Amino acid sequence: MARFDNRLSIQLKNDSVFTDASLRAMLAACFGSLGLGGKRQLHIKAGRRNGRVSGRATVRGRWMMLCIPPIHDPLTVARVLHHEALHNLGAQHEDMTKEQRYCQASWKPSWWREELVLVRSTTKAPTDEAKRLAVQKKLKAAHEGLARANRRAKLAATWQKKWKRKLAGLEQALRAMDARASMQATVLLDGVPVGEGELTLTDTD
Numbered sequence: 001m002a003r004f005d006n007r008l009s010i011q012l013k014n015d016s017v018f019t020d021a022s023l024r025a026m027l028a029a030c031f032g033s034l035g036l037g038g039k040r041q042l043h044i045k046a047g048r049r050n051g052r053v054s055g056r057a058t059v060r061g062r063w064m065m066l067c068i069p070p071i072h073d074p075l076t077v078a079r080v081l082h083h084e085a086l087h088n089l090g091a092q093h094e095d096m097t098k099e100q101r102y103c104q105a106s107w108k109p110s111w112w113r114e115e116l117v118l119v120r121s122t123t124k125a126p127t128d129e130a131k132r133l134a135v136q137k138k139l140k141a142a143h144e145g146l147a148r149a150n151r152r153a154k155l156a157a158t159w160q161k162k163w164k165r166k167l168a169g170l171e172q173a174l175r176a177m178d179a180r181a182s183m184q185a186t187v188l189l190d191g192v193p194v195g196e197g198e199l200t201l202t203d204t205d
């Protein structure tokens with residue numbers, strides 16, 4: 001039976017702030033040490049600032065996801081990577097040692113070397129996390145803007161009512177004056193001077 005080609009090839013989708021090359025070096029060291037070969041699908045996500053390094057993987061499979069915050073300790077990434085690689089190999093949590101299962105800080109995977117640092121890319125476009133933060137900032141400003149506009153609208157409505165009342169009062173006063181003036185004019189046109197309190201049109205006959 002022909003031996004199938006088990007050379008490691010990694011299909012990397014990298015959304016993190018770290019360079020593909022530095023990620024690949026760490027992945028190759030881990031997979032090489034565990035004897036994981038063949039075609040592997042890796043998705044490296046950008047974790048939240050101050051977030052944890054986390055991962056998911058198919059048990060006895062080829063897919064793995066690692067979520068790496070921009071500020072991190074590379075050894076922590078190595079521990080989570082090793083944990084997920086064990087899943088890819090077919091291990092369930094019960095099959096792992098305590099330090100592997102809980103990625104304990106006292107544990108250094110055997111393949112870990114100080115040189116396996118993750119290098120931040122200087123040319124990368126803003127990460128999803130950075131974009132999210134920018135949108136959140138704009139959202140906060142929009143909320144504040146709306147609250148300000150609402151306060152102004154309320155104030156404007158108060159002023160509107162005030163001026164409407166004022167206008168109505170003035171118009172009424174003017175109408176009353178006009179009515180009085182026109183009544184007096186009618187009376188005077190008939191040539192009969194009428195004193196106050198005698199304003200009845202029948203008197204003019």
Ligand SMILES: [Zn+2]
Pocket residue numbers: 083087093
């Ligand atoms: Zn697990």
